[in-house]
Amino acid sequence: MTTAEKFLEASEKTAFDAVHRKTLQHNIAQYDKKVVQGKEQYSNLELAKTRAASIKHKSIDNLEKYLIEFEAAFIKRGGKIIWAQDGEEAVKEAIQIMKKAETKTVVKAKSMVSEEIHFNEVLEKNGIESIETDLGEYIVQLRKEPPYHIVTPAMHLSKEEVATSFNEKKGTPKEFSPEQITNFVREELRSRYSKAEVGVTGGNFLIADVGAIAVTENEGNGLMTMAFPKIQIAIIGIEKIIPSIMDLDLFFPLLSTYGTGQQISAYNTIYTGPKQADETDGPDEMYVILLDNGRSTLLEETEQRRALSCIRCGACLNACPVYQTIGGHAYGTTYSGPIGSIITPHFNGMEEFKHLSYASTLCGKCTEVCPVKIDIHKLLLLNRKESVEKGMTSKAENWVWFFWKGAMLKRTKMDKGGAKVKNFMLKQFFKKGWGDRRELPQVAPKSFNQIWRERKGIK
Numbered sequence: 001m002t003t004a005e006k007f008l009e010a011s012e013k014t015a016f017d018a019v020h021r022k023t024l025q026h027n028i029a030q031y032d033k034k035v036v037q038g039k040e041q042y043s044n045l046e047l048a049k050t051r052a053a054s055i056k057h058k059s060i061d062n063l064e065k066y067l068i069e070f071e072a073a074f075i076k077r078g079g080k081i082i083w084a085q086d087g088e089e090a091v092k093e094a095i096q097i098m099k100k101a102e103t104k105t106v107v108k109a110k111s112m113v114s115e116e117i118h119f120n121e122v123l124e125k126n127g128i129e130s131i132e133t134d135l136g137e138y139i140v141q142l143r144k145e146p147p148y149h150i151v152t153p154a155m156h157l158s159k160e161e162v163a164t165s166f167n168e169k170k171g172t173p174k175e176f177s178p179e180q181i182t183n184f185v186r187e188e189l190r191s192r193y194s195k196a197e198v199g200v201t202g203g204n205f206l207i208a209d210v211g212a213i214a215v216t217e218n219e220g221n222g223l224m225t226m227a228f229p230k231i232q233i234a235i236i237g238i239e240k241i242i243p244s245i246m247d248l249d250l251f252f253p254l255l256s257t258y259g260t261g262q263q264i265s266a267y268n269t270i271y272t273g274p275k276q277a278d279e280t281d282g283p284d285e286m287y288v289i290l291l292d293n294g295r296s297t298l299l300e301e302t303e304q305r306r307a308l309s310c311i312r313c314g315a316c317l318n319a320c321p322v323y324q325t326i327g328g329h330a331y332g333t334t335y336s337g338p339i340g341s342i343i344t345p346h347f348n349g350m351e352e353f354k355h356l357s358y359a360s361t362l363c364g365k366c367t368e369v370c371p372v373k374i375d376i377h378k379l380l381l382l383n384r385k386e387s388v389e390k391g392m393t394s395k396a397e398n399w400v401w402f403f404w405k406g407a408m409l410k411r412t413k414m415d416k417g418g419a420k421v422k423n424f425m426l427k428q429f430f431k432k433g434w435g436d437r438r439e440l441p442q443v444a445p446k447s448f449n450q451i452w453r454e455r456k457g458i459k
Contacts, residue, residue, distance in 0.1 A: 003332060004355035010330035023158045024327055028318050034261020041253065041263045052250055053373035056309035059241050063299065066208040066241045067290065073211025074288060077273035082289045087117030090289050094119070094200070094233055095126055097287060101231050103128055103197040109215070109222035110134035111202030112312060113235050113291055115147055116334040119200070130200070131192050133221035138185055142169050148328035150335065151259045151314035156327055189221070199229035199283070203236040204311070205251060209244045212272045213288065216252055216265040223267050232283040234271070238290050239308040245270070251311065258313035258371045294347030304379050307342040309372045316366035316376055322359055331356065338366035342379045351392050357383035400429055411449065419443045
């Protein structure tokens with residue numbers, strides 16, 4: 001099966017799973033309520049979004065300048081920078097660091113970039129245990145599933161399903177409440193932090209002027225992942241750069257509001273490198289792996305490069321009627337929803353993933369909710385246009401559109417054949433695409449133009 005065929009099959013399965021959709025819609029509804037409350041902190045939300053968009057646009061348009069500035073400042077404080085062209089190179093570099101330290105266990109904070117490069121799977125093949133410390137990530141790791149959502153990895157699960165998973169995998173009682181499960185995980189992870197040789201995180205922002213990594217989270221697991229192990233590795237996409245530490249007063253609240261509906265996350269930490277001579281706490285070694293992995297390909301696009309401004313809040317996923325219907329796993333990619341449908345074809349190949357750009361109603365809700373004002377539905381159209389211009393459509397599709405265009409441009413051609421011929425053509429060429437659960441529309445015996453001419457007595 002092709003990637004597109006797998007997507008259609010998975011979408012079919014989840015779209016008509018009533019229990020799954022009920023759980024997902026309930027969880028998104030709770031998010032929607034919180035976001036309304038979070039927005040109340042702004043006296044002028046539109047101005048904040050415009051400022052954020054402007055800063056991210058400037059950052060992406062001057063990416064090389066700010067990355068070099070970040071590198072120089074980070075190295076100055078004893079940190080080490082590794083540039084990785086792709087996921088394979090990033091994981092290879094990380095494993096070399098771990099093997100040098102004779103690493104057996106890694107504690108890992110939530111990171112979508114690590115999911116993108118299949119970090120845990122590769123470490124497992126090399127005999128290194130990687131433990132997710134974010135509760136949502138811990139749950140999906142326990143179930144051997146990829147994250148379902150950019151921000152909330154276990155959004156697709158009810159509390160009963162989570163309790164069942166812990167009962168099966170960890171032997172806890174089936175009636176365990178969310179609070180009891182959280183306490184169980186907390187107790188289990190405490191010893192892991194102190195025993196792990198290496199801590200691995202992502203990063204919400206790279207700060208150019210001070211050479212720092214900014215991480216915002218709600219569980220404190222990211223902070224502990226950085227505090228306990230003596231070797232720290234942060235794997236971060238190059239697009240996460242912002243010019244100044246002063247920009248965080250804008251981006252931290254925006255990310256919290258649109259990500260979880262909070263005014264600000266519980267834990268906001270800035271890492272500037274390894275422990276200094278006059279400091280008692282912190283890692284002895286700290287590495288930042290700056291990952292490209294297709295980002296430069298997207299940067300070459302004049303318009304679609306704006307998708308690199310994304311701060312990974314997940315708001316467009318929660319707003320999207322397609323995501324709400326088929327869920328995150330159906331996409332078959334690390335980044336799902338509208339933003340994933342833009343960036344994935346450029347990260348992983350347009351020909352294989354062009355179908356994602358068509359998985360949209362183009363209602364514009366994703367653009368409306370984006371806190372950095374990315375014109376998401378427009379970029380989806382541009383992806384579609386690019387795939388056609390590069391000849392990635394089938395001959396059958398090209399012929400259908402050729403005849404369709406000819407008919408639409410000339411009234412005499414449009415009226416030829418009558419309703420019988422048109423209905424026959426619909427059944428021949430569009431029945432499969434229309435789906436098994438809908439009846440094809442019937443073309444009326446007479447067109448509006450014909451009826452209008454008859455009434456007006458025009459021949």
